[in-house]
Amino acid sequence: MKRNFVTLLVGLLSASAFSEVAFAEFDKQCNISFQTYISPSIAGCVFSADKSGKVSFKLSGSQVTPARCLAGAGMDESQVNQMMEMIKGDDFAGEKGLLLVRDEGKTLSGKLISNKYSGDGLSFPPIKKDFSGTAVATLDSGLTIRLKVQASANLKLSGDFGTIRFSGPCSKYDGLPTSSLSSKSSSASKIDKAKSTCTELGFTAGTEKHGQCVLKLLDN
Numbered sequence: 001m002k003r004n005f006v007t008l009l010v011g012l013l014s015a016s017a018f019s020e021v022a023f024a025e026f027d028k029q030c031n032i033s034f035q036t037y038i039s040p041s042i043a044g045c046v047f048s049a050d051k052s053g054k055v056s057f058k059l060s061g062s063q064v065t066p067a068r069c070l071a072g073a074g075m076d077e078s079q080v081n082q083m084m085e086m087i088k089g090d091d092f093a094g095e096k097g098l099l100l101v102r103d104e105g106k107t108l109s110g111k112l113i114s115n116k117y118s119g120d121g122l123s124f125p126p127i128k129k130d131f132s133g134t135a136v137a138t139l140d141s142g143l144t145i146r147l148k149v150q151a152s153a154n155l156k157l158s159g160d161f162g163t164i165r166f167s168g169p170c171s172k173y174d175g176l177p178t179s180s181l182s183s184k185s186s187s188a189s190k191i192d193k194a195k196s197t198c199t200e201l202g203f204t205a206g207t208e209k210h211g212q213c214v215l216k217l218l219d220n
Contacts, residue, residue: 025173026101026173027101028149028170028171028172028173029098029101029174030099031096032096032099032155032166033051033096033097033166033168034096034166036050036164037162038162039161039162040160040162042073043072043073044072045057045059045072046058055084057069066084079212097112098112098113099113099153099155099170101147101149101153101173107127107129108126108129109124112155134148142159142160143159144158149170150170151169152167152168152169153168154167193217194214195210197213198214
């Protein structure tokens with residue numbers, strides 16, 4: 001079933017936190033930042049963005065304008081412009097996060113603290129490494145995690161929202177910065193409030209109109 005890009009992007013912005021996992025002390029903390037994003041294909045339209053904010057649109061494999069690419073996804077000009085602002089702004093190109101990691105030799109576990117994830121962040125249980133040291137697993141939510149951590153971390157998250165990649169340097173874990181907690185809490189509160197308001201206004205959660213309502217409130 002096709003979904004509107006607006007709905008998918010709101011889903012990425014307001015993805016729910018996963019259940020808290022009990023961890024032993026973390027080994028490393030990695031300051032990761034956004035590298036690339038590739039959208040799912042909707043009506044043959046796929047777009048990608050890199051960390052510089054450059055966006056590419058392809059329709060059935062051919063480079064096209066954003067409006068032409070997204071027309072088949074049912075988006076009008078205002079929605080296209082709104083999405084372009086999101087991609088080029090902090091929602092994608094400027095996104096950063098703190099990745100906390102526990103390396104137990106054969107497995108990796110940890111937590112991603114990012115403004116994309118509300119509550120306590122995205123926690124993931126021990127994931128077995130392959131021969132190259134990469135840990136790959138698909139959670140019950142359908143989110144696939146691919147993580148490799150050495151002197152730097154390379155993280156790929158894939159789901160119905162598309163694929164987003166992060167990377168950045170790692171150092172010894174020395175405790176969670178207070179600034180990360182306050183930033184995460186503030187963002188989560190704003191997103192949750194917008195979702196609640198739109199639901200109270202009569203929009204059904206998970207629908208295109210609900211997503212548009214959330215985006216409008218977050219933009220104000």
